Amino acid sequence: DAMVIQNPRYQVTQFGKPVTLSCSQTLNHNVMYWYQQKSSQAPKLLFHYYDKDFNNEADTPDNFQSRRPNTSFCFLDIRSPGLGDAAMYLCATSRDRYEGNQPQHFGDGTRLSIL
Amino acid sequence: AQKITQTQPGMFVQEKEAVTLDCTYDTSDQSYGLFWYKQPSSGEMIFLIYQGSYDEQNATEGRYSLNFQKARKSANLVISASQLGDSAMYFCAMREGERDSSYKLIFGSGTRLLVRP
Numbered sequence: 762d763a764m765v766i767q768n769p770r771y772q773v774t775q776f777g778k779p780v781t782l783s784c785s786q787t788l789n790h791n792v793m794y795w796y797q798q799k800s801s802q803a804p805k806l807l808f809h810y811y812d813k814d815f816n817n818e819a820d821t822p823d824n825f826q827s828r829r830p831n832t833s834f835c836f837l838d839i840r841s842p843g844l845g846d847a848a849m850y851l852c853a854t855s856r857d858r859y860e861g862n863q864p865q866h867f868g869d870g871t872r873l874s875i876l
Numbered sequence: 877a878q879k880i881t882q883t884q885p886g887m888f889v890q891e892k893e894a895v896t897l898d899c900t901y902d903t904s905d906q907s908y909g910l911f912w913y914k915q916p917s918s919g920e921m922i923f924l925i926y927q928g929s930y931d932e933q934n935a936t937e938g939r940y941s942l943n944f945q946k947a948r949k950s951a952n953l954v955i956s957a958s959q960l961g962d963s964a965m966y967f968c969a970m971r972e973g974e975r976d977s978s979y980k981l982i983f984g985s986g987t988r989l990l991v992r993p
Contacts, residue, residue, distance in 0.1 A: 792979070803967060803983035804921070811979075849919050858979035862909055862928055865981060867921035 764788070767852050767868035774842055775876050782837040782871045784852030792858050793835040794865060795827060796851040804851055810835060811858050839873075847875045879903065880968055880984035888990050889958045896943070897953040897987045899968035905929075907973030910951040911981065912942070915965040924966075927951055929973070955989075963991045 765786045774780040784793065792811050796804035808817045810829045824846070826838040839846055849872050853865040881900045889895035901910065912924040927935045927942045935942040943952040955962055968984040 801986075803985055806980055809979065816979075851919075851921060853921070859973075862926055864911055864923040864926060866923065867913075870919040870921075872919065 765852055765854055765866050765868035767850075767871050769871060770869060771872050771874070773874045773876060776844065777841050780839050780842055780873065782839075782850050782852075782873070784835045784837070784868055785833050786835075786852075786854045786866075787833070788854055788856075788866060789832065790854035790856050790866070791832075792855045793829060794853040794855075795825075795835070795837050796853065797846075798849040798851055798870075800848075807837070809858075842873070842875050844875050847873055849873075879982045880970055882968055882984035882987050884987045885985070886988045886990070888992055889955075889962075890992050891960060892957055894954060894956045895958055895989065897955070897966050897968075897989065898950070899952055899984060900948075900950045901968075901970050902949060903970065903972050905972045905975070909971045909973065910942070910944070911969045911971070912940070912951075912953045913967045913969060914962075915967065915986075917964070921967070925953070958991045960991050960993060963989060965989075 768783050794809040795807045798804040807821045824840050828836045849870045851870045852868045855865045856863050879902050908929045910927045914922045925935050925937045925940045925942050927944045934944050939956045941954045965986045965988050967986045969981040
């Protein structure tokens, strides 16, 4: 089945220690998104890639970076995680950016804990 | 002002009964799309149903239907014959169609549904 896969499901890191979360997709979609979701809140868009074109949201902290080496993979790098970065991180894809009726397809998420 | 409002933080429903989850939205665009997602406790976001602003018929997908009232700017999700597996957080989301930011999904704050046996 075509899908969006996130690894790992659970990640524990130390305060200040860089961490990388990964996302892969078999849908061959052009757009990949990263969301941060804190407990009992709605997902918050951090950034997205349209093909190789990176688009940062204005309020995304500099601590968060992303890489998309090819169509299938996208990584979220947190350079110096703080306690406030503990959250669920969701990766999503869509076929295109502006096709209004196309849903975003989400992975299972990575739950990040900071010690 | 919030663009998507879900006024029910939590709801209960008895198994096999129908339940309506409320969603109102605010936009000045004529073209927009409305989505409902389900998020179980395990965390994945599952797409349920879509309604376009120009769609004349209410969307339906199996046990899910969308009660779309354009003049009232509401897009309520109706789940018929509730099952225990329907217990989850439900998010209403909108994509506005006429601006540079229309790639974004704007989410409501969610409604937590608990189905009682």
